[in-house]
Amino acid sequence: GAVVSQHPSWVICKSGTSVKIECRSLDFQATTMFWYRQFPKQSLMLMATSNEGSKATYEQGVEKDKFLINHASLTLSTLTVTSAHPEDSSFYICSASRDSRAEAFFGQGTRLTVV
Amino acid sequence: LAKTTQPISMDSYEGQEVNITCSHNNIATNDYITWYQQFPSQGPRFIIQGYKTKVTNEVASLFIPADRKSSTLSLPRVSLSDTAVYYCLVGDYSGGYNKLIFGAGTRLAVHP
Numbered sequence: 725g726a727v728v729s730q731h732p733s734w735v736i737c738k739s740g741t742s743v744k745i746e747c748r749s750l751d752f753q754a755t756t757m758f759w760y761r762q763f764p765k766q767s768l769m770l771m772a773t774s775n776e777g778s779k780a781t782y783e784q785g786v787e788k789d790k791f792l793i794n795h796a797s798l799t800l801s802t803l804t805v806t807s808a809h810p811e812d813s814s815f816y817i818c819s820a821s822r823d824s825r826a827e828a829f830f831g832q833g834t835r836l837t838v839v
Numbered sequence: 840l841a842k843t844t845q846p847i848s849m850d851s852y853e854g855q856e857v858n859i860t861c862s863h864n865n866i867a868t869n870d871y872i873t874w875y876q877q878f879p880s881q882g883p884r885f886i887i888q889g890y891k892t893k894v895t896n897e898v899a900s901l902f903i904p905a906d907r908k909s910s911t912l913s914l915p916r917v918s919l920s921d922t923a924v925y926y927c928l929v930g931d932y933s934g935g936y937n938k939l940i941f942g943a944g945t946r947l948a949v950h951p
Binding site: 728730758760767768769770773815817818819827828829830831832833835 | 880884885943
């Protein structure tokens with residue numbers, strides 16, 4: 725099946741710094757990718773839709789200036805958590821699919837810890 | 840997007856068949872039903888997808904009644920490694936992308 729890869733798998737950063745998370749579709753092109761956040765024992769919460777070559781679409785309540793999304797190519801989307809704070813500590817997951825009718829494949833997730 | 844309702848948790852034993860039912864009363868004509876499995880600290884993994892009647896693959900079966908207001912994921916002969924959270928999602932994928940909204944999911948615990 726298709727593979728979506730995230731990097732890094734985990735990251736620890738100091739409060740106030742920025743962290744970039746990469747999401748790559750390894751064997752297919754994805755014009756659209758999605759970013760989710762998941763807190764412990766909770767479900768995935770959709771943060772934004774990443775569109776290749778255009779601005780991301782953010783879900784209500786998600787700060788676009790804090791969570792910067794760049795979808796520069798058909799195989800790469802990046803999520804940058806700017807000025808991270810401890811409450812941003814979470815599990816971030818991306819997904820992509822070959823086309824609108826294919827199943828979505830998820831990355832392995834990135835565990836962000838802000839200290 | 841249609842809202843889904845699943846049991847919060849289920850318990851089973853190795854070797855048993857597990858059926859997880861999901862309600863989606865407001866499912867639309869173009870909506871498909873998809874199930875994902877998630878282990879701790881991993882991204883969700885696709886299990887099965889269907890539109891109506893029955894779909895079967897190497898890991899599970901999906902039963903969808905004629906009114907499509909519910910669906911049942913059937914896992915045959917579960918093992919300890921099937922302990923995970925299972926999500927039922929309903930969505931219209933004809934709009935150009937595969938946007939998934941996750942509900943609470945069902946936490947399945949398989950015991951020896």
